[in-house]
Amino acid sequence: MLQEESDLSLIIAQIVQKLKGSNLYAQLERQAWASLQRPEIKLESLKEDIKEFFKISGWEKKLQNAVYSELSVFPLPSHPAAPPEHLKEPLVYMRKAQGSWEKRILKSLNSMCTELSIPLARKRPVGEQKELLNKWNEMGTDEPDLSLFRPVYAPKDFLEVLINLRNPNYENGDSLSFRTHLGLIQVPLKVKDIPELKEFFVELGLTTGQLGIDDSTQVPPELFENEHVRIGQKVLAEQDSAAAQQYIRQGSPTALRAELWALILNISSQPEDILYYEQLKTNVIQHDLLVDSLIYKDVKLTASNDDYYFVFEDYLYQVLLCFSRDTSVLGHFAYSSASPPKSYIRGKLGLEEYAVFYPPNGVIPFHGFSMYVAPLCFLYHEPSKLYQIFREMYVRFFFRLHSISSHPSGIVSLCLLFETLLQTYLPQLFYHLREIGAQPLRISFKWMVRAFSGYLATDQLLLLWDRILGYNSLEILAVLAAAVFAFRAVNLMEVTSLAAAEAVLADLSTLKVMPLLQIFLFATVT
Amino acid sequence: MSRPKQNQNYKGHGLPKGKEREQRASIRFKTTLINTLMDVLRHRPGWVEVKDEGEWDFYWCDISWLRENFDHTYMDEHVRISHFRNHYELTRKNYMVKNLKRFRKQLEREVGKLEAAKCDFFPKTFEMPCEYHLFVEEFRKNPGITWIMKPVARSQGKGIFLFRRLKDIMDWRKGTAGKKLTSLEAQPARSAVNSSGSHDTRSSDDQKDEIPVENYVAQRYIENPYLIGGRKFDLRVYVLVMSYIPLRAWLYRDGFARFSNTRFTLNSIDDQYVHLTNVAVQKTSPDYHPKKGCKWMLQRFRQYLASKHGPEAVERLFSDMDNIFVKSLQSVQKVIISDKHCFELYGYDILIDQDLKPWLLEVNASPSLTASSQEDYELKTCLLEDTLHVVDMEARLTGREKRVGGFDLMWNDGPVSREEGTPDLSGMGNFVTNTHLGCVNDRKKQLRQLFRSLQGQKKVPS
Numbered sequence: 008m009l010q011e012e013s014d015l016s017l018i019i020a021q022i023v024q025k026l027k028g029s030n031l032y033a034q035l036e037r038q039a040w041a042s043l044q045r046p047e048i049k050l051e052s053l054k055e056d057i058k059e060f061f062k063i064s065g066w067e068k069k070l071q072n073a074v075y076s077e078l079s080v081f082p083l084p085s086h087p088a089a090p091p092e093h094l095k096e097p098l099v100y101m102r103k104a105q106g107s108w109e110k111r112i113l114k115s116l117n118s119m120c121t122e123l124s125i126p127l128a129r130k131r132p133v134g135e136q137k138e139l140l141n142k143w144n145e146m147g148t149d150e151p152d153l154s155l156f157r158p159v160y161a162p163k164d165f166l167e168v169l170i171n172l173r174n175p176n177y178e179n180g181d182s183l184s185f186r187t188h189l190g191l192i193q194v195p196l197k198v199k200d201i202p203e204l205k206e207f208f209v210e211l212g213l214t215t216g217q218l219g220i221d222d223s224t225q226v227p228p229e230l231f232e233n234e235h236v237r238i239g240q241k242v243l244a245e246q247d248s249a250a251a252q253q254y255i256r257q258g259s260p261t262a263l264r265a266e267l268w269a270l271i272l273n274i275s276s277q278p279e280d281i282l283y284y285e286q287l288k289t290n291v292i293q294h295d296l297l298v299d300s301l302i303y304k305d306v307k308l309t310a311s312n313d314d315y316y317f318v319f320e321d322y323l324y325q326v327l328l329c330f331s332r333d334t335s336v337l338g339h340f341a342y343s344s345a346s347p348p349k350s351y352i353r354g355k356l357g358l359e360e361y362a363v364f365y366p367p368n369g370v371i372p373f374h375g376f377s378m379y380v381a382p383l384c385f386l387y388h389e390p391s392k393l394y395q396i397f398r399e400m401y402v403r404f405f406f407r408l409h410s411i412s413s414h415p416s417g418i419v420s421l422c423l424l425f426e427t428l429l430q431t432y433l434p435q436l437f438y439h440l441r442e443i444g445a446q447p448l449r450i451s452f453k454w455m456v457r458a459f460s461g462y463l464a465t466d467q468l469l470l471l472w473d474r475i476l477g478y479n480s481l482e483i484l485a486v487l488a489a490a491v492f493a494f495r496a497v498n499l500m501e502v503t504s505l506a507a508a509e510a511v512l513a514d515l516s517t518l519k520v521m522p523l524l525q526i527f528l529f530a531t532v533t
Numbered sequence: 534m535s536r537p538k539q540n541q542n543y544k545g546h547g548l549p550k551g552k553e554r555e556q557r558a559s560i561r562f563k564t565t566l567i568n569t570l571m572d573v574l575r576h577r578p579g580w581v582e583v584k585d586e587g588e589w590d591f592y593w594c595d596i597s598w599l600r601e602n603f604d605h606t607y608m609d610e611h612v613r614i615s616h617f618r619n620h621y622e623l624t625r626k627n628y629m630v631k632n633l634k635r636f637r638k639q640l641e642r643e644v645g646k647l648e649a650a651k652c653d654f655f656p657k658t659f660e661m662p663c664e665y666h667l668f669v670e671e672f673r674k675n676p677g678i679t680w681i682m683k684p685v686a687r688s689q690g691k692g693i694f695l696f697r698r699l700k701d702i703m704d705w706r707k708g709t710a711g712k713k714l715t716s717l718e719a720q721p722a723r724s725a726v727n728s729s730g731s732h733d734t735r736s737s738d739d740q741k742d743e744i745p746v747e748n749y750v751a752q753r754y755i756e757n758p759y760l761i762g763g764r765k766f767d768l769r770v771y772v773l774v775m776s777y778i779p780l781r782a783w784l785y786r787d788g789f790a791r792f793s794n795t796r797f798t799l800n801s802i803d804d805q806y807v808h809l810t811n812v813a814v815q816k817t818s819p820d821y822h823p824k825k826g827c828k829w830m831l832q833r834f835r836q837y838l839a840s841k842h843g844p845e846a847v848e849r850l851f852s853d854m855d856n857i858f859v860k861s862l863q864s865v866q867k868v869i870i871s872d873k874h875c876f877e878l879y880g881y882d883i884l885i886d887q888d889l890k891p892w893l894l895e896v897n898a899s900p901s902l903t904a905s906s907q908e909d910y911e912l913k914t915c916l917l918e919d920t921l922h923v924v925d926m927e928a929r930l931t932g933r934e935k936r937v938g939g940f941d942l943m944w945n946d947g948p949v950s951r952e953e954g955t956p957d958l959s960g961m962g963n964f965v966t967n968t969h970l971g972c973v974n975d976r977k978k979q980l981r982q983l984f985r986s987l988q989g990q991k992k993v994p995s
Contacts (some may be wrong), residue, residue, distance in 0.1 A: 145796040262843045318762035
């Protein structure tokens with residue numbers, strides 16, 4: 008009991024600490040001072056009256072949402088004496104692996120820089136600044152020569168690193184047994200099995216209504232859809248983050264999705280936020296970063312060529328270029344296993360006083376990075392709001408998809424979860440694919456790293472991301488990947504090469520996500 | 534022509550009743566087009582291609598053949614041909630405007646101003662050079678707006694230019710009124726069209742060729758188009774007309790939005806790449822990457838709008854579009870020679886403005902059937918297959934169907950209503966039209982069910 012209490016008070020103290028520096032605190036303070044004018048506030052019962060006022064005026068709700076937001080993101084401290092690295096990543100070998108991966112990336116970036124003799128950052132001449140400002144809304148029309156730039160790494164390079172991860176403390180003997188893991192990931196992390204997943208994803212069960220299934224044309228809307236929309240509107244009217252998160256587990260109606268996601272991520276476009284975005288925009292105008300060319304190249308190679316996202320090309324630049332200059336993103340490194348790369352002012356290598364984080368937000372984009380933003384363009388059209396939503400999605404979820412950690416939503420766990428599900432429930436398929444040299448993870452890795460963006464049809468993707476927000480976990484990506492393999496199992500059993508297997512799974516655009524998940528979790532005989 | 538009041542569900546859509554239509558052993562088809570159409574025709578079971586001068590039962594002809602041969606060709610009762618003799622009443626911009634204006638006046642006289650206002654989906658247009666003075670009057674009433682000059686009978690964006698000053702077209706007019714018009718082929722680069730918008734009559738050699746007098750229309754340019762991603766787009770929708778008297782029209786659920794490759798701005802009215810969204814023009818733009826395709830399927834477009842404006846606004850927009858299709862067809866109903874052998878698949882070009890009001894740009898009698906991508910290929914083959922199902926050379930349909938594959942019966946000598954029980958999102962009262970533009974198109978399933986039930990009916994002895 009005592010332990011729990013002290014844990015709780017520690018958490019409370021930490022959250023209070025965090026919120027004290029936030030804008031909400033200043034607003035609450037202002038509101039409290041202003042409320043003193045009100046007749047119902049009496050000196051004798053000042054504290055209770057102000058609390059009552061907050062409750063009625065909706066400020067308590069806002070505070071609740073902020074606290075809930077912190078709880079969702081910030082990991083619970085395991086032990087008061089735990090060093091900060093443990094918050095990032097408790098396992099030493101994972102930290103080491105992430106560290107060496109980062110060194111490789113930075114080396115690759117630096118060598119590209121030297122080869123092309125382009126500085127990592129430079130100030131733009133005034134003429135160029137003016138030009139960029141004029142072209143801000145149509146940067147997609149620019150066709151700079153990007154042929155010499157290569158993406159710093161692609162998902163398959165990252166996969167190779169994960170395959171070679173080993174826990175030095177783990178010895179499972181040379182002999183093969185039924186417990187031997189047949190997949191590529193060979194680290195002993197704990198992942199959920201289907202009974203546990205059924206419990207975790209209970210709202211996706213067969214007897215609960217879902218958008219993505221129970222809103223199809225054959226089903227009369229009175230059965231589920233109308234009521235669900237009504238509840239959604241009520242949730243939005245109440246402005247309750249926690250309720251929204253619970254609600255969205257059954258999917259979000261198209262018309263309400265933008266607002267619901269903003270509520271869950273606790274994003275409200277305040278004037279300060281718009282100003283902040285404008286400031287980032289000014290930074291982009293004034294300075295040119297090498298990373299910008301990588302972003303350009305990525306957008307041109309991926310989103311611009313996509314049949315559906317090409318329209319949003321300009322928005323992608325506006326978001327990603329600002330993102331790379333946003334130092335507030337550095338905050339997420341406190342709970343990410345990754346660390347921001349450091350660069351040194353010319354000639355001062357190794358001297359800490361001359362070290363800067365490069366890029367300013369500490370995130371080096373890789374091939375396909377822009378696909379995290381593209382689906383959001385479907386929902387948000389105002390650049391600063393779109394930016395905020397993307398940033399929050401990144402620091403809550405997406406960063407876990409390209410850093411090495413033991414977190415259950417981290418990519419390593421997702422890969423392991425995927426392989427374990429496949430091996431346990433589709434052993435024949437797994438064994439067959441392995442025999443023909445088509446390890447399933449080699450095909451599904453890219454889906455998971457991109458959270459399926461660009462592979463599924465947009466409406467299906469948004470239904471999937473609804474559930475990521477609802478369950479505050481990325482595990483659903485691994486479950487979906489396994490469900491896709493289960494769905495195409497018959498065809499996959501007949502292929503005889505990796506290329507043929509890739510061909511069977513090349514086109515996911517016709518898949519309906521929710522029925523696949525439901526069948527895999529709840530309707531398959533195990 | 535009095536219409537007996539009856540439940541629309543039981544009204545046939547034009548197939549001869551009572552008489553048993555003969556089933557043909559094989560259907561001989563002819564076409565000069567080599568694209569998706571040829572694939573569809575060749576794969577249709579029981580259809581045989583005839584070459585050269587052989588006799589045919591079905592001809593997907595092009596317009597020039599029609600012009601020269603239709604009047605001298607005898608066709609048996611069962612024979613079908615893919616155009617109406619004088620379709621140009623609808624598809625040539627100047628005739629369409631005339632017909633629409635006349636229909637509008639008629640509506641105002643007979644029904645009232647409110648109903649007539651429903652015809653205001655066509656931007657103010659003046660035929661040149663005969664309505665030049667009327668145009669100048671309108672021009673002077675609205676200084677500073679942009680106008681667009683379009684040749685009446687050309688396609689793919691050829692010959693179009695924008696202007697804001699009368700001076701830009703004065704020179705053009707001097708060269709054309711009463712005289713034979715020299716060639717006005719627009720060059721892809723902006724070189725032949727000089728900065729004031731007029732065409733340089735001295736430049737190329739082919740100007741000396743004899744070209745018949747060409748008519749143009751001057752139309753008010755819609756300056757506030759709805760933009761997605763900063764880009765202008767227009768919608769291509771397919772309407773199949775099986776007869777004009779009585780008017781029977783089907784609307785296809787699929788279609789697409791065609792995007793301009795460059796960002797919309799009114800600053801550069803000379804940049805035809807910005808303003809013209811035809812894929813043909815976009816293909817010549819320096820920005821064009823063939824892989825891009827610049828198209829969105831209508832389903833995608835409808836979802837995008839719904840997530841931005843809500844389902845009611847979208848429902849209103851789509852029912853306004855239904856209104857465009859029906860009124861435009863009604864306006865030429867009495868003028869077009871309604872031959873029972875003819876049917877026509879029209880491609881409607883619609884532009885949406887920022888207030889979510891749809892505008893009719895033009896109607897094409899020969900919409901492009903060439904596919905620009907795999908998705909496009911599938912859309913067009915399904916469209917053509919379903920067209921052939923509705924034309925029903927195989928005499929399988931009963932004539933009472935409201936849906937065949939991706940086609941919904943939109944107008945059957947009167948509005949056609951949806952099945953009972955569908956939610957009325959448009960707020961128009963009890964009547965919801967039987968159109969599903971941009972909605973789910975589960976045509977394969979529907980066709981399977983349809984033909985299975987038709988088989989079943991045939992087995993029952995009559």
